[in-house]
Amino acid sequence: MIAFPNAKINLGLNIVSRRxxxxxxxxxxxxxxxxxxxVEVVESDALxxxxxxxxxxxNPDENLCLKAYHLIKQDFELPPVHIxxxxxxxxxxxxxxxxxxxxxFIALLKNKFNLNLTVPQMxxxxxxxxxxxxxxxxxxxxxxxxxGDEFEDVSVDLSAYHIALVMPPVHVxxxxxxxxxxxxxxxxxxxxILASPVKEWRQALxxxxxxxxxxxxxxxxxxxxxxxxxxxxxxxxxGSGASVYxxxxxxxxxxxxxxxxxxxxxx
Numbered sequence: 045m046i047a048f049p050n051a052k053i054n055l056g057l058n059i060v061s062r063r064x065x066x067x068x069x070x071x072x073x074x075x076x077x078x079x080x081x082x083v084e085v086v087e088s089d090a091l092x093x094x095x096x097x098x099x100x101x102x103n104p105d106e107n108l109c110l111k112a113y114h115l116i117k118q119d120f121e122l123p124p125v126h127i128x129x130x131x132x133x134x135x136x137x138x139x140x141x142x143x144x145x146x147x148x149f150i151a152l153l154k155n156k157f158n159l160n161l162t163v164p165q166m167x168x169x170x171x172x173x174x175x176x177x178x179x180x181x182x183x184x185x186x187x188x189x190x191x192g193d194e195f196e197d198v199s200v201d202l203s204a205y206h207i208a209l210v211m212p213p214v215h216v217x218x219x220x221x222x223x224x225x226x227x228x229x230x231x232x233x234x235x236x237i238l239a240s241p242v243k244e245w246r247q248a249l250x251x252x253x254x255x256x257x258x259x260x261x262x263x264x265x266x267x268x269x270x271x272x273x274x275x276x277x278x279x280x281x282x283g284s285g286a287s288v289y290x291x292x293x294x295x296x297x298x299x300x301x302x303x304x305x306x307x308x309x310x311x
Contacts, residue, residue: 079209
């Protein structure tokens with residue numbers, strides 16, 4: 045059984061406050077995009093995981109899909125499986141690829157082994173794996189708050205626009221991005237901003253990570269500026285970076301950016 049986990053971008057990202065548990069309260073809108081991995085599950089004589097596509101750094105035993113398997117196995121009799129992950133979503137990009145893989149894997153296990161799991165139960169597993177992981181069980185535009193793992197419906201539709209996603213050859217550690225941010229309450233709510241025309245977002249819709257990340261990685265700021273110079277109505281870093289997306293009312297010509305960056309069109 046196979047699934048195709050997709051990435052997300054952040055429409056605005058406000059770091060509101062620091063929590064007593066060491067995490068941060070945020071406000072953002074997660075918006076799914078059409079950049080996808082592939083994850084396959086087949087029964088096996090032993091639990092194992094293999095990879096293809098983009099190289100996945102770190103200890104394979106720490107992969108979120110394996111962690112999800114062990115979490116669910118605590119509550120259900122699961123047979124050993126062979127998990128194969130083909131990685132296409134850039135890593136360290138602020139696109140939630142690892143969280144998407146884990147969420148889709150949870151749903152795969154549910155369907156393959158007929159587990160009696162409700163969406164809230166799957167969310168409970170997902171929240172143990174990553175703050176944005178549970179979002180991918182909904183996989184539609186959602187207003188996210190708290191740690192980024194509480195959700196409300198939001199009406200945002202960008203299907204009439206062209207979205208280009210630019211990934212520079214840079215990795216931004218999430219901890220490094222948070223270290224440079226000073227939490228603050230927002231004056232204008234995200235819902236109010238996103239209800240306005242896209243061409244007006246540039247003046248009000250912010251990603252609070254950008255200031256600190258741009259200081260360390262000025263090439264990411266340059267990409268954002270280049271997207272505006274190419275006619276983007278709105279451009280922003282996604283999550284804690286390093287990817288940057290531009291929203292256009294036309295198909296953009298980004299050949300200059302393609303020389304040094306990976307670009308996904310029509311996402």
